[in-house]
Amino acid sequence: MRKVYIVGVGLVKVGRHFDKGLRELFAEAALKAIDDTKGVEVEALIVGNMCSSSLCEQSNLGVLLADYSGLIGKPAYKVEAACGSGGVALFTGYTLVSSGLFNVVMVGGVEKLTEYPTRTVTSALAQASDAEYELYFGASFTGLNALIMRYYMERYGITRDEISEWPVLMHENALSNPYAQLRFRITKDQVNKSQVIADPIRLYDASPISDGAAAVILASEDIARKITDTPVEIAGLGMATDKLYLASRSRLDLFEATVKASKMAYSMAGISPRDVDVAEVHDAFSILGLINIEDLGFVSERGKAAKLLCEGRFRPGDKPTVNPSGGLKARGHPVGATGVYQVAEVAMQLRGDFPGVKVSNANIGLAQSIGGVGSIVTVIILKR
Amino acid sequence: MRKVYIVGVGLVKVGRHFDKGLRELFAEAALKAIDDTKGVEVEALIVGNMCSSSLCEQSNLGVLLADYSGLIGKPAYKVEAACGSGGVALFTGYTLVSSGLFNVVMVGGVEKLTEYPTRTVTSALAQASDAEYELYFGASFTGLNALIMRYYMERYGITRDEISEWPVLMHENALSNPYAQLRFRITKDQVNKSQVIADPIRLYDASPISDGAAAVILASEDIARKITDTPVEIAGLGMATDKLYLASRSRLDLFEATVKASKMAYSMAGISPRDVDVAEVHDAFSILGLINIEDLGFVSERGKAAKLLCEGRFRPGDKPTVNPSGGLKARGHPVGATGVYQVAEVAMQLRGDFPGVKVSNANIGLAQSIGGVGSIVTVIILKR
Numbered sequence: 001m002r003k004v005y006i007v008g009v010g011l012v013k014v015g016r017h018f019d020k021g022l023r024e025l026f027a028e029a030a031l032k033a034i035d036d037t038k039g040v041e042v043e044a045l046i047v048g049n050m051c052s053s054s055l056c057e058q059s060n061l062g063v064l065l066a067d068y069s070g071l072i073g074k075p076a077y078k079v080e081a082a083c084g085s086g087g088v089a090l091f092t093g094y095t096l097v098s099s100g101l102f103n104v105v106m107v108g109g110v111e112k113l114t115e116y117p118t119r120t121v122t123s124a125l126a127q128a129s130d131a132e133y134e135l136y137f138g139a140s141f142t143g144l145n146a147l148i149m150r151y152y153m154e155r156y157g158i159t160r161d162e163i164s165e166w167p168v169l170m171h172e173n174a175l176s177n178p179y180a181q182l183r184f185r186i187t188k189d190q191v192n193k194s195q196v197i198a199d200p201i202r203l204y205d206a207s208p209i210s211d212g213a214a215a216v217i218l219a220s221e222d223i224a225r226k227i228t229d230t231p232v233e234i235a236g237l238g239m240a241t242d243k244l245y246l247a248s249r250s251r252l253d254l255f256e257a258t259v260k261a262s263k264m265a266y267s268m269a270g271i272s273p274r275d276v277d278v279a280e281v282h283d284a285f286s287i288l289g290l291i292n293i294e295d296l297g298f299v300s301e302r303g304k305a306a307k308l309l310c311e312g313r314f315r316p317g318d319k320p321t322v323n324p325s326g327g328l329k330a331r332g333h334p335v336g337a338t339g340v341y342q343v344a345e346v347a348m349q350l351r352g353d354f355p356g357v358k359v360s361n362a363n364i365g366l367a368q369s370i371g372g373v374g375s376i377v378t379v380i381i382l383k384r
Numbered sequence: 385m386r387k388v389y390i391v392g393v394g395l396v397k398v399g400r401h402f403d404k405g406l407r408e409l410f411a412e413a414a415l416k417a418i419d420d421t422k423g424v425e426v427e428a429l430i431v432g433n434m435c436s437s438s439l440c441e442q443s444n445l446g447v448l449l450a451d452y453s454g455l456i457g458k459p460a461y462k463v464e465a466a467c468g469s470g471g472v473a474l475f476t477g478y479t480l481v482s483s484g485l486f487n488v489v490m491v492g493g494v495e496k497l498t499e500y501p502t503r504t505v506t507s508a509l510a511q512a513s514d515a516e517y518e519l520y521f522g523a524s525f526t527g528l529n530a531l532i533m534r535y536y537m538e539r540y541g542i543t544r545d546e547i548s549e550w551p552v553l554m555h556e557n558a559l560s561n562p563y564a565q566l567r568f569r570i571t572k573d574q575v576n577k578s579q580v581i582a583d584p585i586r587l588y589d590a591s592p593i594s595d596g597a598a599a600v601i602l603a604s605e606d607i608a609r610k611i612t613d614t615p616v617e618i619a620g621l622g623m624a625t626d627k628l629y630l631a632s633r634s635r636l637d638l639f640e641a642t643v644k645a646s647k648m649a650y651s652m653a654g655i656s657p658r659d660v661d662v663a664e665v666h667d668a669f670s671i672l673g674l675i676n677i678e679d680l681g682f683v684s685e686r687g688k689a690a691k692l693l694c695e696g697r698f699r700p701g702d703k704p705t706v707n708p709s710g711g712l713k714a715r716g717h718p719v720g721a722t723g724v725y726q727v728a729e730v731a732m733q734l735r736g737d738f739p740g741v742k743v744s745n746a747n748i749g750l751a752q753s754i755g756g757v758g759s760i761v762t763v764i765i766l767k768r
Contacts, residue, residue: 001484021516044623053437053464057519059511060466063628063759073644075623077465077472077760080437082444088461092476099483100385101621127443132405135441237485239428239459244447260457375447376461 005224008037014332048089082128084371086339087378109337156303174326177356181332212334236269255374258295273297339369389608392421398716432473466512468755470723471762493721540687558710561740565716596718620653639758642679657681723753
């Protein structure tokens with residue numbers, strides 16, 4: 001199998017971009033990524049996106065974005081795995097290069113959510129769960145995650161106050177990230193008293209509705225060595241799925257798909273969770289952040305993530321540092337693009353040029369992306 | 385690059401399946417394909433689909449279909465390139481196996497269109513073109529194809545009567561195909577006098593609205609040799625794109641994406657158009673069938689496809705035989721599944737077990753799939 005490297009990244013600030021549509025948002029990220037490689041010729045484009053068909057009346061998105069990024073003529077298409085689309089796009093781009101069919105592939109993600117009524121957007125996002133057995137009966141996406149949070153808190157005796165540590169840290173981390181959407185401090189008290197969205201999930205437990213676009217450029221080893229002194233190797237990948245319909249799962253306090261996908265990725269990279277210096281994990285809700293770091297093997301005992309966090313673990317300076325970007329919670333969550341943001345952020349940490357909270361001397365990084373309520377997970381391991 | 389083979393196929397009859405949703409339709413095709421391999425263990429699933437998000441409120445389709453096909457836990461996701469989603473899924477599945485990451489991958493396609501009001505469906509299908517520059521101004525998908533038909537007829541002096549030869553042949557071919565939707569004969573006179581949909585496109589020029597699902601199983605060489613005596617090699621693939629916005633193209637009488645994609649595929653397979661015994665091409669409208677066989681190099685002079693057809697070319701017995709299945713026109717067009725149907729049909733022709741019009745002693749076959757108005761094209765070449 002040919003080795004694959006990240007040779008360029010381009011990000012748009014996550015936020016509300018009322019003046020930009022899908023094509024303008026993505027072109028900005030794509031052109032930045034091409035600039036970052038000093039103009040390498042891209043041979044194909046894979047785009048992660050969830051809601052262009054349900055919200056923007058735009059299918060065939062790969063072609064549109066290729067055109068606006070100067071790549072028309074080249075193979076270009078969309079992959080979709082709900083909120084996990086970006087990680088899946090990266091996985092697909094990897095296979096295009098490692099198969100030997102292409103030498104240079106752009107993997108992008110884009111999402112445009114903020115200009116629609118909240119109810120329209122939450123309906124579109126709820127498509128990540130089972131339309132006939134969950135949506136039809138009125139289960140919202142936040143509601144399903146709330147069931148998990150309630151169960152986890154009761155099973156492991158975790159308090160509201162302990163869980164609130166997560167979003168407080170995320171907002172702290174996002175302060176210096178120029179691409180983050182929510183760059184302000186919050187206190188535990190603010191989290192604890194914020195509006196209930198779906199009990200026990202409160203406003204500050206939830207990632208915001210975001211617009212955004214991100215792109216990374218992948219290349220084969222020989223090309224990577226030619227165009228950059230700081231190529232970042234994709235050393236391991238894992239992907240796994242779990243039943244979409246939450247009620248058919250055997251456990252709700254963990255995501256088996258993360259456990260499986262991370263085992264695949266660790267094994268392929270030849271490392272253990274202990275070796276990871278920096279990780280970006282999919283904290284669409286506070287509870288997911290906690291479950292994720294347990295599923296990824298960063299916490300030795302189930303149910304202890306919040307306690308360790310309160311004791312000071314996972315912050316800048318610790319190994320692993322988790323979500324120095326501010327995570328989905330505070331960097332923001334432009335759904336289908338989020339997985340690509342994560343990979344770009346981790347790559348920048350390894351190159352040493354991430355413009356926010358820096359993880360010094362990071363050699364190994366990890367990005368975990370989730371689609372649905374833990375129903376599809378990708379884990380990608382990068383090495384300097 | 386590792387060689388990749390088709391080792392199993394499974395098809396559902398194209399038609400109106402009011403009693404089946406996406407999951408039931410797909411599971412039927414998937415289980416048939418697994419049966420066809422006598423139960424090989426599938427390691428990952430790639431699904432082509434266009435309209436699940438816009439019509440069925442279901443994103444994250446890969447996970448849902450993996451669950452209902454007994455594949456849950458395995459990597460599973462959706463790819464989308466409008467009407468070309470099936471071909472793109474095949475392309476993606478190929479890279480998963482050729483990269484060495486997986487040995488056995490199922491590529492599926494599914495679409496559920498018939499239970500929605502026609503206006504809703506045509507709006508969803510129109511998302512294959514540019515939402516902001518075409519849809520917004522009321523250009524329907526059929527309307528855009530009608531512009532191409534008008535231009536082609538005027539440029540090359542083709543008559544209505546000559547074009548009608550295409551759908552007549554397609555209905556003839558579909559008669560014996562048990563998976564076809566429109567199994568009845570039509571006459572040129574019926575075509576010429578059928579209802580105008582978007583002048584000059586008439587009812588019998590257009591493929592029907594269809595439900596359907598198809599699956600093929602791909603495997604590496606060593607596994608293919610173990611489980612079947614009739615493995616079919618994927619000898620060549622090509623994919624190319626063209627500007628989505630039709631008015632920005634330089635030519636309307638041909639699709640540059642088909643020309644490019646077929647050159648890539650012929651070159652990879654080491655063959656020329658002359659070597660093709662059987663081809664399934666994307667005739668969503670009569671005019672596309674004619675343009676496609678010119679773009680693929682089966683016609684030596686531009687504008688002569690209809691005349692050659694009227695002289696008896698491309699029928700059963702000729703080389704290449706085109707659309708022995710009946711094509712999109714008469715087999716039907718379950719959009720995101722169509723590209724997978726085509727590949728399955730061509731594979732069966734090479735194995736000698738296609739249950740409709742047979743192409744005897746076929747060694748080389750080709751499947752061409754289009755997304756949008758020629759804006760993304762895949763060409764896949766199979767060898768016995």
